[in-house]
Amino acid sequence: MNDHIRNFCIIAHIDHGKSTLADRMLQMTGTISEREMTDQVLDSMDLEREKGVTIKASAVRMNYIAKDGKQYELNLIDTPGHVDFNYEVSRALEACEGALLVVDATQGIEAQTLANLYLALESNLVIIPVINKIDLNSARPDEVSDDLTNLLGTPGDQIVRISAKEGLNIDQVLDAIINRIPPPGGQGDEALKALIFDSHYDSYKGVIAYIRVFDGSIKTNSMLRLMATHTELKPVEIGFFGPDLRPVSELFPGDVGYVATGLKTVSECRVGDTITLVSNPANRPMPGYRKVKPMVFAGIYPVDGDDYSDLKDALEKLQLNDASLIYDPETSQALNFGFRCGFLGLFHMEIIQERLEREYDLNIIVTAPSVEYEIVLVSGETVHIDSPARFPGEEQIAEIREPWMKVQIFTPTEFYGTVMELATKRRGIFLSQEYPAPNRVQLSYDIPLSEIIIDFFDDLKSRTKGYASLDYQFADYRPDELVKLEVLVNDDPVDALAAIVHKKDAYHKGQRLVTKLKAIIPRQLFEVAVQASASGRVISRATVKALRKDVLAKCYGGDITRKRKLLEKQKKGKRRMKMVGSVEIPQDAFMAILRLGEE
Amino acid sequence: MLGWMEVHGVYLHFPFCVKRCLYCDFNTTTGTLEYLPEYVNAICQEIDLVASSLSFPLKIHTIYLGGGTPSLLSVYQIDQVLTRMRLSFDLARETEITLEANPGTVSFNYLFGLHQLGVNRLSLGIQSAVPAELTLMGRIHTVEEARQSIQDARMAGFDNFNLDFIYGLPGQTKANWQQSLDFAIENAPEHLSLYALTLDDHTPMARQIADGILKTPDDDMAADFYEMAMDQLAKAGYQQYEISNWATICGDTSRVCMHNMQYWHNQPYLGFGSGSHGYSQGVRTVNVVPLEEYIKRVRSDQKQVFPLSPANEIRNEIGETTRMQEAMMLGLRLTDEGIARSHYILLYQQDYYEIFHKEIDRLLGLGLLEWVEDNQERIRLTRKARLLGNQVFMNFVGDA
Numbered sequence: 001m002n003d004h005i006r007n008f009c010i011i012a013h014i015d016h017g018k019s020t021l022a023d024r025m026l027q028m029t030g031t032i033s034e035r036e037m038t039d040q041v042l043d044s045m046d047l048e049r050e051k052g053v054t055i056k057a058s059a060v061r062m063n064y065i066a067k068d069g070k071q072y073e074l075n076l077i078d079t080p081g082h083v084d085f086n087y088e089v090s091r092a093l094e095a096c097e098g099a100l101l102v103v104d105a106t107q108g109i110e111a112q113t114l115a116n117l118y119l120a121l122e123s124n125l126v127i128i129p130v131i132n133k134i135d136l137n138s139a140r141p142d143e144v145s146d147d148l149t150n151l152l153g154t155p156g157d158q159i160v161r162i163s164a165k166e167g168l169n170i171d172q173v174l175d176a177i178i179n180r181i182p183p184p185g186g187q188g189d190e191a192l193k194a195l196i197f198d199s200h201y202d203s204y205k206g207v208i209a210y211i212r213v214f215d216g217s218i219k220t221n222s223m224l225r226l227m228a229t230h231t232e233l234k235p236v237e238i239g240f241f242g243p244d245l246r247p248v249s250e251l252f253p254g255d256v257g258y259v260a261t262g263l264k265t266v267s268e269c270r271v272g273d274t275i276t277l278v279s280n281p282a283n284r285p286m287p288g289y290r291k292v293k294p295m296v297f298a299g300i301y302p303v304d305g306d307d308y309s310d311l312k313d314a315l316e317k318l319q320l321n322d323a324s325l326i327y328d329p330e331t332s333q334a335l336n337f338g339f340r341c342g343f344l345g346l347f348h349m350e351i352i353q354e355r356l357e358r359e360y361d362l363n364i365i366v367t368a369p370s371v372e373y374e375i376v377l378v379s380g381e382t383v384h385i386d387s388p389a390r391f392p393g394e395e396q397i398a399e400i401r402e403p404w405m406k407v408q409i410f411t412p413t414e415f416y417g418t419v420m421e422l423a424t425k426r427r428g429i430f431l432s433q434e435y436p437a438p439n440r441v442q443l444s445y446d447i448p449l450s451e452i453i454i455d456f457f458d459d460l461k462s463r464t465k466g467y468a469s470l471d472y473q474f475a476d477y478r479p480d481e482l483v484k485l486e487v488l489v490n491d492d493p494v495d496a497l498a499a500i501v502h503k504k505d506a507y508h509k510g511q512r513l514v515t516k517l518k519a520i521i522p523r524q525l526f527e528v529a530v531q532a533s534a535s536g537r538v539i540s541r542a543t544v545k546a547l548r549k550d551v552l553a554k555c556y557g558g559d560i561t562r563k564r565k566l567l568e569k570q571k572k573g574k575r576r577m578k579m580v581g582s583v584e585i586p587q588d589a590f591m592a593i594l595r596l597g598e599e
Numbered sequence: 600m601l602g603w604m605e606v607h608g609v610y611l612h613f614p615f616c617v618k619r620c621l622y623c624d625f626n627t628t629t630g631t632l633e634y635l636p637e638y639v640n641a642i643c644q645e646i647d648l649v650a651s652s653l654s655f656p657l658k659i660h661t662i663y664l665g666g667g668t669p670s671l672l673s674v675y676q677i678d679q680v681l682t683r684m685r686l687s688f689d690l691a692r693e694t695e696i697t698l699e700a701n702p703g704t705v706s707f708n709y710l711f712g713l714h715q716l717g718v719n720r721l722s723l724g725i726q727s728a729v730p731a732e733l734t735l736m737g738r739i740h741t742v743e744e745a746r747q748s749i750q751d752a753r754m755a756g757f758d759n760f761n762l763d764f765i766y767g768l769p770g771q772t773k774a775n776w777q778q779s780l781d782f783a784i785e786n787a788p789e790h791l792s793l794y795a796l797t798l799d800d801h802t803p804m805a806r807q808i809a810d811g812i813l814k815t816p817d818d819d820m821a822a823d824f825y826e827m828a829m830d831q832l833a834k835a836g837y838q839q840y841e842i843s844n845w846a847t848i849c850g851d852t853s854r855v856c857m858h859n860m861q862y863w864h865n866q867p868y869l870g871f872g873s874g875s876h877g878y879s880q881g882v883r884t885v886n887v888v889p890l891e892e893y894i895k896r897v898r899s900d901q902k903q904v905f906p907l908s909p910a911n912e913i914r915n916e917i918g919e920t921t922r923m924q925e926a927m928m929l930g931l932r933l934t935d936e937g938i939a940r941s942h943y944i945l946l947y948q949q950d951y952y953e954i955f956h957k958e959i960d961r962l963l964g965l966g967l968l969e970w971v972e973d974n975q976e977r978i979r980l981t982r983k984a985r986l987l988g989n990q991v992f993m994n995f996v997g998d999a
Contacts, residue, residue: 547990550987554797561883
């Protein structure tokens, strides 16, 4: 009964052309008129377009008349393109029967190509390999095609070669979707099972759940139950994505669409949950649901204390759309009132920071990210602490455990040595190596998360001239010798500058941090002393000398406006700094621990 | 239009140089001397255009010929400009007429000619008395030529002149600076301007520093030089009246630069010539910079409402708030007199201590501002704040 439906997604490494291919398909199927076409329709956030990465999943239904003359309904589910959002990706894949694996003809296979491919294979999807950007001079489609054949066993003639940018061979992609991906199946008379693979908040209709119906059907008047959160609701509206919301009266097995739930927060409607009917519930939910846990934590503070309530409102609004963002009020001696926020990863953190600054026009300080430590106290109690500022005193601690990750690094073989060296320096433990393609090696390690969030990706990229890619998943908690590195400014400890480091790194990191802070903190009207200490011992000390000269000497032929503008600019710069005691500290200082580098 | 208007100053800009100094980012040109006659005609035409947009002759009490190098004009050309000024405006009997001159471009005969024309103040760009520093700056004259120019100026009848110096040069030592200070004091000018080197990124000197050819100037060293100057000039009988300016005061005769005081007092002035700035009737104007464009615009001969000129590229009306902010930013540069509250109230109908109460109290607390007398009538920078002016001024500009 749903032979005309095909549900598929596109998986690709960043910049391999996923969004451009999606755009071309939307154009070819007439889903979007030329007039409505803005570049990369599915990436609706400005940030997504700018970073070239999909942050939230989205879906669209396309109608296509194939060569056999029949009309098909193609549901494209666009998946997030970053390792921070792996769980969301896995749920989106679960909603599909097939996947287009897009590989750049100039770059070849990358770590995320592989990571997403393995996820897709776990969900038993039919894979259609697509080689993109064949129009480029540096394209080497034959080589990439051979690599894909080795990897997937797909014969070369079944690998579609396209240029999404030029609109070349897009029809072959559409035909492959129809011919090779199976229709969804599912039974209309079974108990309702619909998987939530994403959601967003709409101020009129409440949380909009993005769903894939597996069995049964949803009508406008059905009373629904969310199986994991036990929430019951009557939909405000149901429909499909065109790509805007298009209401319908019923959604059938195999359909991809939405339920406007009227719920007020996305946390009541979690990705991975299963929707069923109150009157005739399914026995079991769809497998694979889990509550995603933040891995990276940082403090977010308003520069100006008066903005506290605006910051709170903004976080509340962001959370409406982002169940994986968590925040709790926290107080810092140095930064006063703010929030401790939890993120899926560094990328997620960066996105939130930029959205707060740009969409909500807030002037904020973000403290250096930390992981969540598991601390066994002398008393025998175990506590979880995600902020160096709140570490108990050393005398109370029996053992500190930190999160370790399973890390896969995919790189051309020529960089084998330097990648090894990086991983070792970051306390990595080598596990295995594989050669999935010629001249490419995938190295697997266990590495503490705290080492990854500090500059790891940038270091990896610069060591491998940008060729290596990275993927990681949580492994477990392991004990190690960790100490708190404290920073004192004019003899007062600044809690927001503290960091947890490995004992063997404390000395040189402390020294480098002080040097860095000395360079970052501008000269003030008085002398400022900066110190780093660990285990009650001062490691390093530097002095920022008092400012003596800061004046425009001359008035150029009566140009008063220029003078005033320069002063206004200087005043604005000063406003962006945080007063800690009587010392003005720029935002950069709170991130200094991340950028100790190898000078 | 009212028949009365505050007395104005006039700035005349001559953007011509033989060679550009290596630290200079100001509006000037080289290799353009062929335009000079046309330019002088144009500036005279602009003066006439603006002056005749009033139905009465405007009162003027200072004229400043700046550059560039105005001493590249011939005596005849200076005469042409000053005659135009006298015909167009009502010049006060004691009008201060300053001309900026570079040693090396002036002879005794030339200076004598200027003095005869009524130029009564000379500003000489000496910059340094250390030969190596003159080379470093790309100056076209020697120390000897500077000395000669000063003597010639005296002989020609000038009893009021200024010497310009620059301190804080890359690699400058205390001994170097002492040499320049000694030179300044020996020659006993009536007025001294000492400017801390300020480098725009686009200047050749800034590039030489970026490339590591020259040492980065040391701000602490510059602060030391400034202290040296403050001490020694006070001993030599000079009064510091502005952050970068010193003058002699003999009985009733103060040799402060009247024209610059016009700026610091936030009083009106007209600007003529390419890229010149004016401030009158609450409007700040800036003329177009390119010479040909300037000449073309003036030739269009379009009369405008006073104080506008067809050569204006920018016209900014200064609102009430900005006007009061600028009065603070400028007035506080006057290191001796500061800003009088009664005078401020007279001009702006508001008391600055009421408007900026919070800022002033904070700055008093930081030791950057002080009341001159116990009655809190006059506020000024403290001695230590003279080099930290921006830290004070910025509190009075922009949004509260």
